[in-house]
Amino acid sequence: MTDEQLYITEKPSVALALADYFERHGTPLTKEMGHYINTEKNIVITWLYGHILTAYEPEDYNEEWKTWWKAPLPMVPDKFLKRPAPQYKDHYKHILLLLKDAHTVINAADPDREGQVLCDEVTEGHVEGKIYKRLLLNALDDTSITRALEHMEDNEKFKKLYEAGQTRENIDWLIGMNLTRFFTNKAKDAHIEGVESIGRVKSPATNMVVERELEIENFKPEPYFNIFAYLNINGQTIKAEFETKKKVKILSEADAIVSHCSGKDFTVQEVNNETKEEKVNQLYSLDTLQIDADKVYGISAKDTLAALQKLYEAKLTSYPRSDCKYLPESQRKDAPEIAKLLNDKLAMEIGLIPVQANNENLNNSTVFNDKKITAHHAIIPTKNVPDLKTLKDTEKQIYLLIVRKYAGIFVKPYKYTITNVQGKIEGYPFKFRCKKVIDGGFTLYEPKKESAKEKEDIELKSPLATGQRLPVTKAEKEAKTTEPPKRYTEGSLIQAMTNAKSDDPELSKILTKVKGIGTPATRADIINKIIKVDKHIQKKGKSLYPTVKGRTLIEILPNILKKPDYTAMMEQKLTGIEEGTYTRQQLLKDVVAFVQDIVGSDFKIINKQYPCPKCHNGYLQYRKFKDKYTGDMKEIFFCNSCGIGFPAEDQKPKVVICPECKKGLLIEKKGKYGKFYGCTNYPDCKYGIRKPEYDKLKGSKF
Structure with a gap:
C-alpha cells in the first residue's frame, strides 16, 4: 500500500471538475481508463454514475417469490443485498481494484444522505485499515473546492447518515414490493387490470391530485x-x-x-x-426554485433540476439538491466579489448590483445564518459568470432566477x-x-x-x-x-408536498420539521414517475389531472397509505437513526409489522367500474366459477348489493333491456323446463327466451 489518495465522486463531470482544479493548482492529472491519476501516482480520482449498485429483486432472494400471485406475503429478506447494475459491472470491479491500492479514501459524492449512501455502499467492506474521509462539495468553483479540501472530515462521522439512507431504501423495498403485489393481486381479483404501484411518498402525492380533482368536480358554482x-x-x-x-x-x-x-x-x-x-430574507432551495420556475416560466420540476445540474457541473451555481435557503456567515465576505463579477457580464440583463464598501444591506442581511445551515447551503451563483449566449434557454432562465434572488440581498428593502x-x-x-x-x-x-x-x-x-x-x-x-380551487401544477404540487400536513397535530409538527413528504432531491423524480411510469397522473398544459388508474388506486388504498402521516412517522424515525436515538433494526421491525398487518388483512376491493343497473346501489363484481350442475366454467358479474347476476361477454357484463316492456332486464332463471332468460319486471312482464335467442341480443353499453 502506498500513500495514494483515492477520490470517489458521484458523477464523471464532478471528477473532471476536481481533476481540472488539481491541474490548475499545480498537480496535473492524466485520464486513464476509469480514473484520473497524477504523475506521482498518489492522487487518483474515479467516479460513480449515481447508484451503480442495484437492489436485489424478490426472486433473487427466493425463487418462490418470483410469481406474483403465488408468492407468500410479506417478502422479508434476511439481509438486504445489492449487486452492480449490468452496465456498471466492469467499472465497479475497477473501483474495487483502486480501493485495494489506496491508503486514503475520500467520499466526494454529493453532500447529502443519498450521496453518502451511493459511495459508502460501494466502499463498504473495502476500507478496513484505511483512512476514510468525507469531502463536502457544495459547489465546484475554485473557492468552494479549496474550502471543502481544507475542511475534510472523518467519514465515520457520517455513519449514521449512511445507515438512515440504507434504511430508507429498505423501507421503500418492503413497502413497494409487498404492497404493490398485494394490491395488484386484490385488484386483479376484482377484475381490475394493471399493476397498482404503491410508494410511501408517491401514493400520498397522487392522492393530493385526486382529492383536488374531487373538490373541483363536487364544486357547485354560484x-x-x-x-x-x-x-x-x-x-x-x-x-x-x-x-x-x-x-x-x-x-x-x-x-x-x-x-x-x-x-x-x-x-x-x-x-x-x-x-x-x-x-430578501431567504435565497433559493431546490423546491422553492422549482416552484418559481414553474410559476414564471412553466418549467417542469424535473427540467428545472436537470438545468440546475448542468449549471452546477459547469461551475456556475452551487449544489443543486439543497433543502436550505441560507448561507454560512463565512460566505458574507465572498458576496461583493461575486456581485462585481455578475455586474461585469450581466448588468445589461438585470441592472447593476451595488457593491460599494461596507454595504449596509449586505452587512445586515439575515440570509447569512450558520444556525440554519444543513448539509448544504442555499443555491447561489459562483464566481464563474457565463456569457448568457452559451446557455440553453432553460438554463439561462433558471440561472437568472438565481442571480436576481441573490442580487436582492445587496439592496435596500x-x-x-x-x-x-x-x-x-x-x-x-x-x-x-x-x-x-x-x-x-x-x-x-x-x-x-x-x-x-x-x-x-x-x-x-x-x-x-x-x-x-x-x-x-x-x-x-x-x-x-364562484370558482373551484385550481388544479395542481408541478410547482404547486411540490409546494403541497413540502407543506404537507396531517389531521393529527403532532404528526403535522413532524411533517413541518422534516419539510413535508419526499426531499428536494426526490420530489421531481417522484412526480415524473407517477406521470410517465405509473400513469396515475397526466399533465395537460401546466395542470395535473388524475387518470382513471390513479383514481382507482386512491379509491382502493387504506387511508394510512394515501395520507402523509405514515411518511411523517418514518421520516421522524429515520432522523432518529441519523441522530442515534433510534436503530435501523427497530425501524425495519416496525415496517415489517406494518406490512404484515396490511397483507394479512381480509381486504377486498370493490370494482366500481360497472354500477348495478337494477338496484343502483351496488356494483357488478366479476366472478369465475365451475357450474355445479354442468361442470362448465362460468363467468358472471354479480351485484355486491342486490345479488343480481349478468353473464360476462368480452370480460364485460352483458346487460340486456327487456324487448317487451323496455323497463326490466333479462337475467338467467330456472323454470319448469330448465334455464331461460326472463325479465326482472316479472310478474308484470312475463317475457322469456332460451339461451340461443339471448346470445343473439346485444347488451347495453356502460
Missing part, C-alpha cells in the same frame, strides 16, 4: 355580483369596491345598489396609511405605503386601496413579466381627510361566478 363605484379625486379616477361580508347574489339587489350610488358622493370615514418593507380608505355612498359601505412605492428594492431586478406583483395598486395623488366628499362619476355591477 353566481354573484361585484359592485364598483368610480370616484373623482381632484381629477384622478379611483375604483372603489362595495364592501360586504356576504356576496350579493340577487340581481335586483345589485341593481338597487348601483342605482342608489350613481351620481352621488362617497364620504370618507376612515383613512389608514401603513408603510411596509419586504426584503422593497418599501411602500398602503393607503386603505373606507367610506359610504348613500349608506352603502365602499372601500379602496392605493399604494405608493418608496423604494423598489429587490423588485428592480425583476422584469415586469416575472414580477409576483402583477397587479400594481394605483398611487393616490392627493391626500384625503375624514369627512371629505368625493363625487361618484359612475357605478356598475360585474356578474361573476
Whole structure:
C-alpha cells in the first residue's frame, strides 16, 4: 500500500471538475481508463454514475417469490443485498481494484444522505485499515473546492447518515414490493387490470391530485355580483369596491345598489396609511426554485433540476439538491466579489448590483445564518459568470432566477405605503386601496413579466381627510361566478408536498420539521414517475389531472397509505437513526409489522367500474366459477348489493333491456323446463327466451 489518495465522486463531470482544479493548482492529472491519476501516482480520482449498485429483486432472494400471485406475503429478506447494475459491472470491479491500492479514501459524492449512501455502499467492506474521509462539495468553483479540501472530515462521522439512507431504501423495498403485489393481486381479483404501484411518498402525492380533482368536480358554482363605484379625486379616477361580508347574489339587489350610488358622493370615514418593507430574507432551495420556475416560466420540476445540474457541473451555481435557503456567515465576505463579477457580464440583463464598501444591506442581511445551515447551503451563483449566449434557454432562465434572488440581498428593502380608505355612498359601505412605492428594492431586478406583483395598486395623488366628499362619476355591477380551487401544477404540487400536513397535530409538527413528504432531491423524480411510469397522473398544459388508474388506486388504498402521516412517522424515525436515538433494526421491525398487518388483512376491493343497473346501489363484481350442475366454467358479474347476476361477454357484463316492456332486464332463471332468460319486471312482464335467442341480443353499453 502506498500513500495514494483515492477520490470517489458521484458523477464523471464532478471528477473532471476536481481533476481540472488539481491541474490548475499545480498537480496535473492524466485520464486513464476509469480514473484520473497524477504523475506521482498518489492522487487518483474515479467516479460513480449515481447508484451503480442495484437492489436485489424478490426472486433473487427466493425463487418462490418470483410469481406474483403465488408468492407468500410479506417478502422479508434476511439481509438486504445489492449487486452492480449490468452496465456498471466492469467499472465497479475497477473501483474495487483502486480501493485495494489506496491508503486514503475520500467520499466526494454529493453532500447529502443519498450521496453518502451511493459511495459508502460501494466502499463498504473495502476500507478496513484505511483512512476514510468525507469531502463536502457544495459547489465546484475554485473557492468552494479549496474550502471543502481544507475542511475534510472523518467519514465515520457520517455513519449514521449512511445507515438512515440504507434504511430508507429498505423501507421503500418492503413497502413497494409487498404492497404493490398485494394490491395488484386484490385488484386483479376484482377484475381490475394493471399493476397498482404503491410508494410511501408517491401514493400520498397522487392522492393530493385526486382529492383536488374531487373538490373541483363536487364544486357547485354560484353566481354573484361585484359592485364598483368610480370616484373623482381632484381629477384622478379611483375604483372603489362595495364592501360586504356576504356576496350579493340577487340581481335586483345589485341593481338597487348601483342605482342608489350613481351620481352621488362617497364620504370618507376612515383613512389608514401603513408603510411596509419586504426584503430578501431567504435565497433559493431546490423546491422553492422549482416552484418559481414553474410559476414564471412553466418549467417542469424535473427540467428545472436537470438545468440546475448542468449549471452546477459547469461551475456556475452551487449544489443543486439543497433543502436550505441560507448561507454560512463565512460566505458574507465572498458576496461583493461575486456581485462585481455578475455586474461585469450581466448588468445589461438585470441592472447593476451595488457593491460599494461596507454595504449596509449586505452587512445586515439575515440570509447569512450558520444556525440554519444543513448539509448544504442555499443555491447561489459562483464566481464563474457565463456569457448568457452559451446557455440553453432553460438554463439561462433558471440561472437568472438565481442571480436576481441573490442580487436582492445587496439592496435596500422593497418599501411602500398602503393607503386603505373606507367610506359610504348613500349608506352603502365602499372601500379602496392605493399604494405608493418608496423604494423598489429587490423588485428592480425583476422584469415586469416575472414580477409576483402583477397587479400594481394605483398611487393616490392627493391626500384625503375624514369627512371629505368625493363625487361618484359612475357605478356598475360585474356578474361573476364562484370558482373551484385550481388544479395542481408541478410547482404547486411540490409546494403541497413540502407543506404537507396531517389531521393529527403532532404528526403535522413532524411533517413541518422534516419539510413535508419526499426531499428536494426526490420530489421531481417522484412526480415524473407517477406521470410517465405509473400513469396515475397526466399533465395537460401546466395542470395535473388524475387518470382513471390513479383514481382507482386512491379509491382502493387504506387511508394510512394515501395520507402523509405514515411518511411523517418514518421520516421522524429515520432522523432518529441519523441522530442515534433510534436503530435501523427497530425501524425495519416496525415496517415489517406494518406490512404484515396490511397483507394479512381480509381486504377486498370493490370494482366500481360497472354500477348495478337494477338496484343502483351496488356494483357488478366479476366472478369465475365451475357450474355445479354442468361442470362448465362460468363467468358472471354479480351485484355486491342486490345479488343480481349478468353473464360476462368480452370480460364485460352483458346487460340486456327487456324487448317487451323496455323497463326490466333479462337475467338467467330456472323454470319448469330448465334455464331461460326472463325479465326482472316479472310478474308484470312475463317475457322469456332460451339461451340461443339471448346470445343473439346485444347488451347495453356502460
